[in-house]
Amino acid sequence: MTGPTNPFDWSGGHPALDLVNTLDERPSDAPIETLTAYGALVSFTELAGLIEPSAAKRLRSLGGPACTRVIRRARELREHLYTIVGAIHDGLSVPQNDLDAIAVEVRRAHAARALTATGASSAIISGWRLPTSPEIPVHACALAIEDLLLSTDHSRIHKCGAADCEVYFIDTSKAHRRQWCSMKNCGNREKQRRWRSAVE
Ligand SMILES: [Zn+2]
Incomplete structure:
Protein backbone atom coordinates (compact mmCIF):
# COMPACT_ATOMS: atom_id res chain seq x y z
CA MET A 1 0.00 0.00 0.00
CA THR A 2 1.45 3.37 -0.96
CA GLY A 3 -1.30 5.98 -0.51
CA PRO A 4 -3.78 6.52 2.29
CA THR A 5 -7.00 4.48 2.39
CA ASN A 6 -10.04 6.52 3.30
CA PRO A 7 -12.88 4.73 5.11
CA PHE A 8 -13.32 7.69 7.48
CA ASP A 9 -16.21 10.04 8.22
CA TRP A 10 -15.18 13.68 7.75
CA SER A 11 -18.32 15.44 8.92
CA GLY A 12 -16.84 16.44 12.30
CA GLY A 13 -15.56 19.82 11.12
CA HIS A 14 -12.53 19.42 13.41
CA PRO A 15 -9.88 16.67 13.26
CA ALA A 16 -10.45 15.74 16.92
CA LEU A 17 -14.16 15.17 16.30
CA ASP A 18 -13.32 13.27 13.13
CA LEU A 19 -11.16 11.10 15.41
CA VAL A 20 -14.12 10.46 17.74
CA ASN A 21 -16.12 9.48 14.66
CA THR A 22 -13.55 6.89 13.55
CA LEU A 23 -15.56 4.41 15.61
CA ASP A 24 -18.55 4.25 13.32
CA GLU A 25 -22.11 3.22 14.22
CA ARG A 26 -21.52 3.71 17.94
CA PRO A 27 -25.14 3.28 19.05
CA SER A 28 -25.34 -0.19 17.49
CA ASP A 29 -24.32 -3.50 19.11
CA ALA A 30 -21.49 -3.78 16.62
CA PRO A 31 -19.68 -0.47 16.14
CA ILE A 32 -17.35 -0.42 13.16
CA GLU A 33 -13.69 0.26 13.93
CA THR A 34 -11.99 2.18 11.14
CA LEU A 35 -8.70 2.57 13.05
CA THR A 36 -8.10 -1.10 12.36
CA ALA A 37 -4.31 -1.00 12.38
CA TYR A 38 -1.34 1.33 12.60
CA GLY A 39 -1.44 2.04 8.86
CA ALA A 40 -5.08 3.16 9.17
CA LEU A 41 -4.11 5.57 11.97
CA VAL A 42 -1.33 6.99 9.79
CA SER A 43 -3.84 7.43 6.94
CA PHE A 44 -6.34 9.12 9.24
CA THR A 45 -3.81 11.64 10.54
CA GLU A 46 -2.56 12.33 7.03
CA LEU A 47 -6.04 12.82 5.54
CA ALA A 48 -7.03 14.96 8.54
CA GLY A 49 -4.10 17.24 7.70
CA LEU A 50 -2.37 16.52 11.02
CA ILE A 51 0.82 15.13 9.48
CA GLU A 52 2.57 15.79 6.19
CA PRO A 53 2.21 13.22 3.36
CA SER A 54 6.01 12.76 3.42
CA ALA A 55 5.87 11.87 7.12
CA ALA A 56 2.92 9.55 6.50
CA LYS A 57 4.85 7.75 3.78
CA ARG A 58 7.75 7.20 6.18
CA LEU A 59 5.51 6.05 9.02
CA ARG A 60 3.45 3.71 6.86
CA SER A 61 6.51 1.50 6.38
CA LEU A 62 6.83 0.93 10.15
CA GLY A 63 5.47 -2.09 11.98
CA GLY A 64 5.89 -4.26 15.04
CA PRO A 65 4.93 -4.06 18.72
CA ALA A 66 5.71 -0.32 19.04
CA CYS A 67 3.11 0.43 16.35
CA THR A 68 0.60 -1.90 18.03
CA ARG A 69 1.00 0.06 21.27
CA VAL A 70 0.49 3.35 19.41
CA ILE A 71 -2.77 2.26 17.79
CA ARG A 72 -4.02 1.08 21.20
CA ARG A 73 -3.11 4.45 22.74
CA ALA A 74 -4.85 6.30 19.90
CA ARG A 75 -8.07 4.33 20.41
CA GLU A 76 -7.92 4.95 24.17
CA LEU A 77 -7.33 8.65 23.58
CA ARG A 78 -10.32 8.70 21.25
CA GLU A 79 -12.59 7.06 23.83
CA HIS A 80 -11.52 9.53 26.54
CA LEU A 81 -12.45 12.35 24.19
CA TYR A 82 -15.73 10.63 23.30
CA THR A 83 -16.65 10.56 27.02
CA ILE A 84 -15.72 14.23 27.41
CA VAL A 85 -17.58 15.38 24.31
CA GLY A 86 -20.63 13.35 25.39
CA ALA A 87 -20.56 14.98 28.83
CA ILE A 88 -20.25 18.46 27.30
CA HIS A 89 -23.08 17.70 24.89
CA ASP A 90 -25.36 16.35 27.64
CA GLY A 91 -24.55 19.22 30.03
CA LEU A 92 -22.94 16.85 32.55
CA SER A 93 -19.72 17.43 34.48
CA VAL A 94 -16.64 16.43 32.53
CA PRO A 95 -14.86 13.46 34.20
CA GLN A 96 -11.44 14.48 35.52
CA ASN A 97 -9.87 11.05 34.86
CA ASP A 98 -10.57 11.41 31.15
CA LEU A 99 -9.04 14.89 31.14
CA ASP A 100 -6.00 13.56 33.04
CA ALA A 101 -5.51 10.74 30.52
CA ILE A 102 -5.66 13.23 27.65
CA ALA A 103 -3.27 15.59 29.45
CA VAL A 104 -0.67 12.77 29.65
CA GLU A 105 -0.78 12.35 25.86
CA VAL A 106 -0.77 16.13 25.27
CA ARG A 107 2.38 16.44 27.41
CA ARG A 108 4.06 13.61 25.47
CA ALA A 109 3.09 15.29 22.20
CA HIS A 110 4.56 18.65 23.19
CA ALA A 111 7.74 16.90 24.35
CA ALA A 112 8.03 15.37 20.87
CA ARG A 113 8.08 18.78 19.14
CA ALA A 114 11.22 20.71 18.29
CA LEU A 115 12.00 24.18 16.98
CA THR A 116 14.50 24.50 14.15
CA ALA A 117 15.99 27.52 12.40
CA THR A 118 16.12 27.12 8.63
CA GLY A 119 17.96 28.88 5.82
CA ALA A 120 19.58 32.27 5.68
CA SER A 121 16.45 34.05 6.89
CA SER A 122 16.60 31.93 10.05
CA ALA A 123 12.87 31.29 9.92
CA ILE A 124 11.91 29.16 12.89
CA ILE A 125 9.77 26.15 12.18
CA SER A 126 8.11 23.68 14.51
CA GLY A 127 8.47 20.00 13.69
CA TRP A 128 8.84 16.54 15.16
CA ARG A 129 12.01 15.99 17.18
CA LEU A 130 12.27 12.38 15.89
CA PRO A 131 10.72 12.33 12.39
CA THR A 132 10.62 8.52 12.26
CA SER A 133 9.08 7.94 15.69
CA PRO A 134 6.07 5.60 15.42
CA GLU A 135 4.36 7.74 18.05
CA ILE A 136 3.89 10.72 15.72
CA PRO A 137 0.28 9.87 14.73
CA VAL A 138 -0.89 9.60 18.35
CA HIS A 139 0.96 12.82 19.20
CA ALA A 140 -0.75 14.56 16.27
CA CYS A 141 -4.15 13.37 17.54
CA ALA A 142 -3.36 14.60 21.06
CA LEU A 143 -2.48 18.09 19.78
CA ALA A 144 -5.73 18.21 17.77
CA ILE A 145 -7.66 17.24 20.90
CA GLU A 146 -5.92 19.94 22.91
CA ASP A 147 -7.00 22.45 20.27
CA LEU A 148 -10.60 21.24 20.35
CA LEU A 149 -10.81 21.38 24.13
CA LEU A 150 -9.04 24.72 24.61
CA SER A 151 -9.72 26.74 21.47
CA THR A 152 -13.21 25.98 20.23
CA ASP A 153 -16.66 27.04 21.36
CA HIS A 154 -18.03 23.91 23.04
CA SER A 155 -21.62 25.10 22.67
CA ARG A 156 -21.15 24.49 18.94
CA ILE A 157 -20.34 20.78 19.42
CA HIS A 158 -23.44 18.85 18.45
CA LYS A 159 -24.46 15.25 18.00
CA CYS A 160 -26.27 14.24 14.83
CA GLY A 161 -30.04 14.51 15.28
CA ALA A 162 -30.77 11.07 13.78
CA ALA A 163 -31.78 8.54 16.42
CA ASP A 164 -29.42 5.87 15.10
CA CYS A 165 -26.37 8.10 14.64
CA GLU A 166 -23.84 9.34 17.17
CA VAL A 167 -21.57 11.34 14.92
CA TYR A 168 -20.32 14.52 16.59
CA PHE A 169 -19.62 17.72 14.68
CA ILE A 170 -18.87 21.39 15.18
CA ASP A 171 -21.67 23.54 13.89
CA THR A 172 -20.01 26.28 11.87
CA SER A 173 -23.17 27.28 10.02
CA LYS A 174 -24.14 30.96 10.26
CA ALA A 175 -27.55 30.26 11.75
CA HIS A 176 -26.15 27.64 14.20
CA ARG A 177 -28.86 25.24 13.17
CA ARG A 178 -26.99 22.33 11.64
ZN1 LIG B 1 -25.81 11.24 11.37
Whole structure:
Protein backbone atom coordinates (compact mmCIF):
# COMPACT_ATOMS: atom_id res chain seq x y z
CA MET A 1 0.00 0.00 0.00
CA THR A 2 1.45 3.37 -0.96
CA GLY A 3 -1.30 5.98 -0.51
CA PRO A 4 -3.78 6.52 2.29
CA THR A 5 -7.00 4.48 2.39
CA ASN A 6 -10.04 6.52 3.30
CA PRO A 7 -12.88 4.73 5.11
CA PHE A 8 -13.32 7.69 7.48
CA ASP A 9 -16.21 10.04 8.22
CA TRP A 10 -15.18 13.68 7.75
CA SER A 11 -18.32 15.44 8.92
CA GLY A 12 -16.84 16.44 12.30
CA GLY A 13 -15.56 19.82 11.12
CA HIS A 14 -12.53 19.42 13.41
CA PRO A 15 -9.88 16.67 13.26
CA ALA A 16 -10.45 15.74 16.92
CA LEU A 17 -14.16 15.17 16.30
CA ASP A 18 -13.32 13.27 13.13
CA LEU A 19 -11.16 11.10 15.41
CA VAL A 20 -14.12 10.46 17.74
CA ASN A 21 -16.12 9.48 14.66
CA THR A 22 -13.55 6.89 13.55
CA LEU A 23 -15.56 4.41 15.61
CA ASP A 24 -18.55 4.25 13.32
CA GLU A 25 -22.11 3.22 14.22
CA ARG A 26 -21.52 3.71 17.94
CA PRO A 27 -25.14 3.28 19.05
CA SER A 28 -25.34 -0.19 17.49
CA ASP A 29 -24.32 -3.50 19.11
CA ALA A 30 -21.49 -3.78 16.62
CA PRO A 31 -19.68 -0.47 16.14
CA ILE A 32 -17.35 -0.42 13.16
CA GLU A 33 -13.69 0.26 13.93
CA THR A 34 -11.99 2.18 11.14
CA LEU A 35 -8.70 2.57 13.05
CA THR A 36 -8.10 -1.10 12.36
CA ALA A 37 -4.31 -1.00 12.38
CA TYR A 38 -1.34 1.33 12.60
CA GLY A 39 -1.44 2.04 8.86
CA ALA A 40 -5.08 3.16 9.17
CA LEU A 41 -4.11 5.57 11.97
CA VAL A 42 -1.33 6.99 9.79
CA SER A 43 -3.84 7.43 6.94
CA PHE A 44 -6.34 9.12 9.24
CA THR A 45 -3.81 11.64 10.54
CA GLU A 46 -2.56 12.33 7.03
CA LEU A 47 -6.04 12.82 5.54
CA ALA A 48 -7.03 14.96 8.54
CA GLY A 49 -4.10 17.24 7.70
CA LEU A 50 -2.37 16.52 11.02
CA ILE A 51 0.82 15.13 9.48
CA GLU A 52 2.57 15.79 6.19
CA PRO A 53 2.21 13.22 3.36
CA SER A 54 6.01 12.76 3.42
CA ALA A 55 5.87 11.87 7.12
CA ALA A 56 2.92 9.55 6.50
CA LYS A 57 4.85 7.75 3.78
CA ARG A 58 7.75 7.20 6.18
CA LEU A 59 5.51 6.05 9.02
CA ARG A 60 3.45 3.71 6.86
CA SER A 61 6.51 1.50 6.38
CA LEU A 62 6.83 0.93 10.15
CA GLY A 63 5.47 -2.09 11.98
CA GLY A 64 5.89 -4.26 15.04
CA PRO A 65 4.93 -4.06 18.72
CA ALA A 66 5.71 -0.32 19.04
CA CYS A 67 3.11 0.43 16.35
CA THR A 68 0.60 -1.90 18.03
CA ARG A 69 1.00 0.06 21.27
CA VAL A 70 0.49 3.35 19.41
CA ILE A 71 -2.77 2.26 17.79
CA ARG A 72 -4.02 1.08 21.20
CA ARG A 73 -3.11 4.45 22.74
CA ALA A 74 -4.85 6.30 19.90
CA ARG A 75 -8.07 4.33 20.41
CA GLU A 76 -7.92 4.95 24.17
CA LEU A 77 -7.33 8.65 23.58
CA ARG A 78 -10.32 8.70 21.25
CA GLU A 79 -12.59 7.06 23.83
CA HIS A 80 -11.52 9.53 26.54
CA LEU A 81 -12.45 12.35 24.19
CA TYR A 82 -15.73 10.63 23.30
CA THR A 83 -16.65 10.56 27.02
CA ILE A 84 -15.72 14.23 27.41
CA VAL A 85 -17.58 15.38 24.31
CA GLY A 86 -20.63 13.35 25.39
CA ALA A 87 -20.56 14.98 28.83
CA ILE A 88 -20.25 18.46 27.30
CA HIS A 89 -23.08 17.70 24.89
CA ASP A 90 -25.36 16.35 27.64
CA GLY A 91 -24.55 19.22 30.03
CA LEU A 92 -22.94 16.85 32.55
CA SER A 93 -19.72 17.43 34.48
CA VAL A 94 -16.64 16.43 32.53
CA PRO A 95 -14.86 13.46 34.20
CA GLN A 96 -11.44 14.48 35.52
CA ASN A 97 -9.87 11.05 34.86
CA ASP A 98 -10.57 11.41 31.15
CA LEU A 99 -9.04 14.89 31.14
CA ASP A 100 -6.00 13.56 33.04
CA ALA A 101 -5.51 10.74 30.52
CA ILE A 102 -5.66 13.23 27.65
CA ALA A 103 -3.27 15.59 29.45
CA VAL A 104 -0.67 12.77 29.65
CA GLU A 105 -0.78 12.35 25.86
CA VAL A 106 -0.77 16.13 25.27
CA ARG A 107 2.38 16.44 27.41
CA ARG A 108 4.06 13.61 25.47
CA ALA A 109 3.09 15.29 22.20
CA HIS A 110 4.56 18.65 23.19
CA ALA A 111 7.74 16.90 24.35
CA ALA A 112 8.03 15.37 20.87
CA ARG A 113 8.08 18.78 19.14
CA ALA A 114 11.22 20.71 18.29
CA LEU A 115 12.00 24.18 16.98
CA THR A 116 14.50 24.50 14.15
CA ALA A 117 15.99 27.52 12.40
CA THR A 118 16.12 27.12 8.63
CA GLY A 119 17.96 28.88 5.82
CA ALA A 120 19.58 32.27 5.68
CA SER A 121 16.45 34.05 6.89
CA SER A 122 16.60 31.93 10.05
CA ALA A 123 12.87 31.29 9.92
CA ILE A 124 11.91 29.16 12.89
CA ILE A 125 9.77 26.15 12.18
CA SER A 126 8.11 23.68 14.51
CA GLY A 127 8.47 20.00 13.69
CA TRP A 128 8.84 16.54 15.16
CA ARG A 129 12.01 15.99 17.18
CA LEU A 130 12.27 12.38 15.89
CA PRO A 131 10.72 12.33 12.39
CA THR A 132 10.62 8.52 12.26
CA SER A 133 9.08 7.94 15.69
CA PRO A 134 6.07 5.60 15.42
CA GLU A 135 4.36 7.74 18.05
CA ILE A 136 3.89 10.72 15.72
CA PRO A 137 0.28 9.87 14.73
CA VAL A 138 -0.89 9.60 18.35
CA HIS A 139 0.96 12.82 19.20
CA ALA A 140 -0.75 14.56 16.27
CA CYS A 141 -4.15 13.37 17.54
CA ALA A 142 -3.36 14.60 21.06
CA LEU A 143 -2.48 18.09 19.78
CA ALA A 144 -5.73 18.21 17.77
CA ILE A 145 -7.66 17.24 20.90
CA GLU A 146 -5.92 19.94 22.91
CA ASP A 147 -7.00 22.45 20.27
CA LEU A 148 -10.60 21.24 20.35
CA LEU A 149 -10.81 21.38 24.13
CA LEU A 150 -9.04 24.72 24.61
CA SER A 151 -9.72 26.74 21.47
CA THR A 152 -13.21 25.98 20.23
CA ASP A 153 -16.66 27.04 21.36
CA HIS A 154 -18.03 23.91 23.04
CA SER A 155 -21.62 25.10 22.67
CA ARG A 156 -21.15 24.49 18.94
CA ILE A 157 -20.34 20.78 19.42
CA HIS A 158 -23.44 18.85 18.45
CA LYS A 159 -24.46 15.25 18.00
CA CYS A 160 -26.27 14.24 14.83
CA GLY A 161 -30.04 14.51 15.28
CA ALA A 162 -30.77 11.07 13.78
CA ALA A 163 -31.78 8.54 16.42
CA ASP A 164 -29.42 5.87 15.10
CA CYS A 165 -26.37 8.10 14.64
CA GLU A 166 -23.84 9.34 17.17
CA VAL A 167 -21.57 11.34 14.92
CA TYR A 168 -20.32 14.52 16.59
CA PHE A 169 -19.62 17.72 14.68
CA ILE A 170 -18.87 21.39 15.18
CA ASP A 171 -21.67 23.54 13.89
CA THR A 172 -20.01 26.28 11.87
CA SER A 173 -23.17 27.28 10.02
CA LYS A 174 -24.14 30.96 10.26
CA ALA A 175 -27.55 30.26 11.75
CA HIS A 176 -26.15 27.64 14.20
CA ARG A 177 -28.86 25.24 13.17
CA ARG A 178 -26.99 22.33 11.64
CA GLN A 179 -28.80 19.16 12.73
CA TRP A 180 -27.22 16.33 10.82
CA CYS A 181 -23.77 14.82 10.39
CA SER A 182 -24.55 14.92 6.69
CA MET A 183 -27.65 15.92 4.77
CA LYS A 184 -26.92 13.21 2.24
CA ASN A 185 -27.09 10.41 4.80
CA CYS A 186 -28.89 11.18 8.04
CA GLY A 187 -30.66 14.39 7.00
CA ASN A 188 -32.55 12.89 4.09
CA ARG A 189 -33.22 9.62 5.89
CA GLU A 190 -34.64 11.40 8.95
CA LYS A 191 -36.77 13.75 6.82
CA GLN A 192 -38.25 10.78 5.00
CA ARG A 193 -38.90 9.00 8.29
CA ARG A 194 -40.66 12.07 9.75
CA TRP A 195 -42.67 12.56 6.58
CA ARG A 196 -43.77 8.91 6.62
CA SER A 197 -44.83 9.05 10.27
CA ALA A 198 -46.72 12.31 9.58
CA VAL A 199 -48.80 10.79 6.76
CA GLU A 200 -49.50 7.48 8.47
ZN1 LIG B 1 -25.81 11.24 11.37
